[in-house]
Amino acid sequence: MAAGAGLLAGACGIEGRGTPDDARYWEGKRRNGRLSWANWPGYMQEDRATLKAFEQDTGIRVEYKEVIEENGPWFGRIQAPLAAGQPIGFDLMVMTNGVHLEKARRLGYLAPLDHGRLPNFAANSGLKNPTYDPGNKYTVPFVSGITGIAYNKRHVKGPVTSIEQLFDPRYKGRVGMMADPQELGNLGLLALGVDPEKSTPDDWRRAAARLRAQRDGGIVRKYYTQDYIDAVSKGEVWLTMAWSGDAFTMAGPDVAFVVPEEGGTLWTDNLCIPRTARNPVDALALMDWLYEPRNNALLTEYINYISPVPATKALVAADAAGAAGRERKDLQRLARSPLVFPEPHELERLSYFRRLDQDEEPVFQRTFEPIARGA
Amino acid sequence: MARRSRTPGRAAPYWLVLPAGLWLAAFFLVPLASMASLSLQSGDLVDGFEQTFRWQNYRDGLDVYGPVLGRSLGYGLAATLLCALLAYPAAYWIAFHGGRRRQWYLFLIVSPYFVSFVLRTIAWRQLLTDEGPLLGPLKDAGLLDAGFRVLDTSGAVIAGLAYNFLPFMVLPVYVALARVGRELPEAARDLYASRTQAFLRVVLPLSAPGVFAGVVLTFVPMSADYVNAEVLGGPGDTMIGSVVRAEYFDNSAYPAASALSFTLMAVLLLAVLGYARAFGARRVLGEP
Numbered sequence: 269m270a271a272g273a274g275l276l277a278g279a280c281g282i283e284g285r286g287t288p289d290d291a292r293y294w295e296g297k298r299r300n301g302r303l304s305w306a307n308w309p310g311y312m313q314e315d316r317a318t319l320k321a322f323e324q325d326t327g328i329r330v331e332y333k334e335v336i337e338e339n340g341p342w343f344g345r346i347q348a349p350l351a352a353g354q355p356i357g358f359d360l361m362v363m364t365n366g367v368h369l370e371k372a373r374r375l376g377y378l379a380p381l382d383h384g385r386l387p388n389f390a391a392n393s394g395l396k397n398p399t400y401d402p403g404n405k406y407t408v409p410f411v412s413g414i415t416g417i418a419y420n421k422r423h424v425k426g427p428v429t430s431i432e433q434l435f436d437p438r439y440k441g442r443v444g445m446m447a448d449p450q451e452l453g454n455l456g457l458l459a460l461g462v463d464p465e466k467s468t469p470d471d472w473r474r475a476a477a478r479l480r481a482q483r484d485g486g487i488v489r490k491y492y493t494q495d496y497i498d499a500v501s502k503g504e505v506w507l508t509m510a511w512s513g514d515a516f517t518m519a520g521p522d523v524a525f526v527v528p529e530e531g532g533t534l535w536t537d538n539l540c541i542p543r544t545a546r547n548p549v550d551a552l553a554l555m556d557w558l559y560e561p562r563n564n565a566l567l568t569e570y571i572n573y574i575s576p577v578p579a580t581k582a583l584v585a586a587d588a589a590g591a592a593g594r595e596r597k598d599l600q601r602l603a604r605s606p607l608v609f610p611e612p613h614e615l616e617r618l619s620y621f622r623r624l625d626q627d628e629e630p631v632f633q634r635t636f637e638p639i640a641r642g643a
Numbered sequence: 644m645a646r647r648s649r650t651p652g653r654a655a656p657y658w659l660v661l662p663a664g665l666w667l668a669a670f671f672l673v674p675l676a677s678m679a680s681l682s683l684q685s686g687d688l689v690d691g692f693e694q695t696f697r698w699q700n701y702r703d704g705l706d707v708y709g710p711v712l713g714r715s716l717g718y719g720l721a722a723t724l725l726c727a728l729l730a731y732p733a734a735y736w737i738a739f740h741g742g743r744r745r746q747w748y749l750f751l752i753v754s755p756y757f758v759s760f761v762l763r764t765i766a767w768r769q770l771l772t773d774e775g776p777l778l779g780p781l782k783d784a785g786l787l788d789a790g791f792r793v794l795d796t797s798g799a800v801i802a803g804l805a806y807n808f809l810p811f812m813v814l815p816v817y818v819a820l821a822r823v824g825r826e827l828p829e830a831a832r833d834l835y836a837s838r839t840q841a842f843l844r845v846v847l848p849l850s851a852p853g854v855f856a857g858v859v860l861t862f863v864p865m866s867a868d869y870v871n872a873e874v875l876g877g878p879g880d881t882m883i884g885s886v887v888r889a890e891y892f893d894n895s896a897y898p899a900a901s902a903l904s905f906t907l908m909a910v911l912l913l914a915v916l917g918y919a920r921a922f923g924a925r926r927v928l929g930e931p
Contacts, residue, residue, distance in 0.1 A: 344892025347688070371895070374689050441790070445878075488878045490795045504773050504794065626689060633894060634707075641889070642881035643711045 290380040293543075303550035304331040306342075306358040308537065309494060310517050311411070313570045321566065322557055328550045336362060337494050338448060343368040350377040350542060359545040360554060362410050362537045365400040366450050366621050367629050369407070369538065374626075378406040379541040385552050388559035394578040398536065400623055407538035408555055411513070411573035414607060414618060415451055415533040418500050418510030418525045431459045431528045434507055435482050444499055444508030445479075447491035449636035450621050452479060454533045455509060456636070458619075461530065465619050469628070472635045479639050491640035497523075512607045513573035525607065527617065534618035536576075569599060572608055581609045682901035692897060700902040708886050708903060712910065715882040718797070719866030722804035723812075726861050727854065729805065730812035734853075735846075738820035749817065753810050764803060764874045768794060795877035803871035808864065812857035819853025820846070855922055863911055883907055 312318060312332060319330045336342045342363070346356045350372075363369045372378055381404060383390065389408050401407045419428045423442070434443050434455075446452050454464040456475030467475075482488055489505050490496075496508045501520035515525035539558075541551045557563055561579035568575040569584060581603060588599035606614050624632050682700055686692040705712070737748045755763065770777055771793045781787045793799050823846055831841035869884030876882075883903065891900035 338893075340889065340893025344895065347895060371688060441792075483878050490877055502772055502774065504792075626687070630687070630896075637889070637894075638707055640878070640881075641708075641711065641886055642714070642879045643708050643886070 293380050294382045294548075297549050299328075299549045299553070300547045301327060301550065302329045302331070303359040303547040303554060304333065304357065305551075305554070306333055306335050306361040308336045308362060309334045310514055311362070311537075311571055312567070317570075318563070318567045321563065322554060326553055326557065328553060330554070333358075339364050339366060339368040340448070343371065346377075346542065350544060351375070353544060355544045355546055356542050358542065359547040360539060360541055360551040362539060363407075365398065365536050365538065365623075367624060367633070369400065369540075370624070370629075372540075373401065373406055377543055379543045379545060379548050380405055381408065381541070381555075382552060385549075386556045386559070388556045392559050392561055392564075392577045392579055395536065395576040399620070400536075401538070407540045408559070409536045409576035410539045410558070411568075411571065411575060412534060412536040413573045414512040414527055414610075415446075415454070415509060415535065416512060416525060416527040417507055418497070418515045418519065418523050419507040420500050420503050420505075420522050421524055422522045423503055423506040428507060428524075428526050429529055431455065431530045433528075434509070435459065435478075435487065437485065437487060439506055440485070440487050441489050442506040443482075443487050443489060444496045444505035445482075445488050445491050445640070446496070446509045447493055447640040449633055449640070451509065451533070452491070452640060453632065453636040454619075454621060455479075458528075458530045458533070463531075463619050464533065465622050467622055469631055469635070472632060476635045476639060479636070483639060483642075513571055516572040516607075517570070527607070527614075531617045531619060534615070534620055568608065569602060572602065572605075574608055574610065678901045678904065681897050682905050684898045686898075688895040697898070700898050701906060704899060704903045704906060708883065711881055711886055712883045712907065714880075715866050715884070715907075716910065716914065718801055718804065718872075718880075718882060719862050721801045722808070722865050723858055723862040725801065725805040726809055726812040727857065730809060730816055730857065731854070734813050734817040734820055738817055738823075739825065745821075749814070752813050756810055760807060761870055761874075764807065764870055767799075767803060767806075768874060771799070794875060795880075797876065797880050799875040800872050800880045800882075803875045804865045804868060807868075807871065808861045811860040811864075815856040815860065816850060816853040819850040819856075823849045851922070855919075858918070859915055863915065866911060867907060 311334070316332060319332055323329055342361075346361075349356045363372065383404070386408070389404075393408070395409045395412070397403055398409070417428055417431070417434065424439075433439070434445070445455070453472060453475060456479045457464045457467050457471055459478060460471065460475055462471045462475070490499070492499065492508065496505070496510060497514045497518045499505045500508045500510070500523055503522075510525060512525060512527075515523055519525075539555050541548050545551060558567070559577055561577050561583055564575055564577040565580040565583035565587070568580050569587065584599060585603040588596055588603055591599055602608055610618075622632075680694060681692070683694065683696045683698065684692040685695045685697045685700075733752065737745050737752075741748050769775065772778070773792050773794070774782070778787065778791070778793065782789055782791065827845050827849070828841045831845045832838070836844065866882075867884050869882050869888060872880050872882040873885055887900050887903050887907070890896045890903065
């Protein structure tokens, strides 16, 4: 219901601004044999094997750039050109479900997807029709991940099991938290035993008070964007909020990752096409190509996040059986990892970000934002 | 004949100031006016902003971020003092004892600044990391406590600021000292002034314009800087520049960001004016 209202408001906004009608977006658009893709660090093999395979299959050349570090600054960067109807230099980008994706959608910055050209998505996606984008009108999932706790085993003796350990004065000055207000807020809510998806503004205030006390008690060393993984690998912080895949792909050998017993947050990074893209047909082709299980398995084996294509699990297991030595062990671990292929009962412990409407969003942001800013 | 030559002569000053005037009008006054208007608007990005003369934007900003503003000024002041303490002796030595290689020493002071500001600051993160090349050996030797750290502290932010803006203090102080020359202090000594007296009563007052310029050139940008606080600082070290940046780019809260910017600008302007008054800008600028 709320989703419907949001869409309706979005549609009105689009008409009011005189942007081209969604239904006619694809008219006259052609394949150009190239595209540029804006993504986050850690989302592609170092040797770009997936992109090379795509180029070989389709003849489309991909310019790939790791230019996104946080949703807020990324949105800030693309907002002005998109509002002016100008290209942003990228035909495909990856944004997390949350306030900025919601804004981009409502403001009519995203191209409506032509599902007629996404047969693989229709056939193979295990994650369709999410609450944040009903009917996948503007986005398809790229990967999902879990926000939990990474810790350095050299410094933290015994297993980390609870969010409470992030608030433990024993680790004063050795705890890393995330600067992103949604991530930070959700963790505060989980620490109070509140399900973020069902939380109220009153819960937000209580969670903020808890997080503030943690900061003012000197427990937090820093609020991080991307660099927490380096800090926990070096032992600058001993425990930190972390994203599941990073802990495997980018962390040092002493770093372990857990989903605390209070639960973790599940989020999805989504592929979407800016409305002003020069090569939207090519971008659509890449989206669909990634939903072919074989292609997706290749990428999943490197990036260690939850694939939206369930069929990859069997393929990764088969690859493990066919491999040898270290690679075999890695792939076996991957195929069994609950963080990459979670079982339904494990997914139940996770909650999505709460979808905020236009009035709630500033309240939520104002509640949690000042914490990481030392105010 | 005479008329022809006089007219361009009289107009010349205006022609000379025209390019700079146009430049300032286009890239300073116009944006400033639009920011002033923006700072009083209300609304959001989705529904659009409209002018409602909402002065509350200023109150809101100060209510939440007043302490951050105060901290920025405090850090700016501390770093300015540190800069002056480091820069004055260096500039003095170069001016009076640098000999024929003065230019070379000045170049040495400026040379690190050919590398980008952000890169240099990130390099400090690598150097100063807890178990890094600097602190690691000292800790292993038992000279420092194992829990000691430099990164993510207010000290690191202030030191980073002072480091990054040092040449803006050294250069004006050097220019002022070089103009004093060796003869005046020598004359003071001839008139039975002690070394200390010659410095305090001749050299120091004559170098005041350089110090004044250096303080303004460092204090203002340091108080508004956010890179040092973001890279080197901890959770209680955020500076107001960070907040403005985030309000503008992350939240598209343009009125809030503009109101905060104007507040910062006003506070800095008042601080500099007060400083100029206390210091005696007329004397410093060499006016009668």
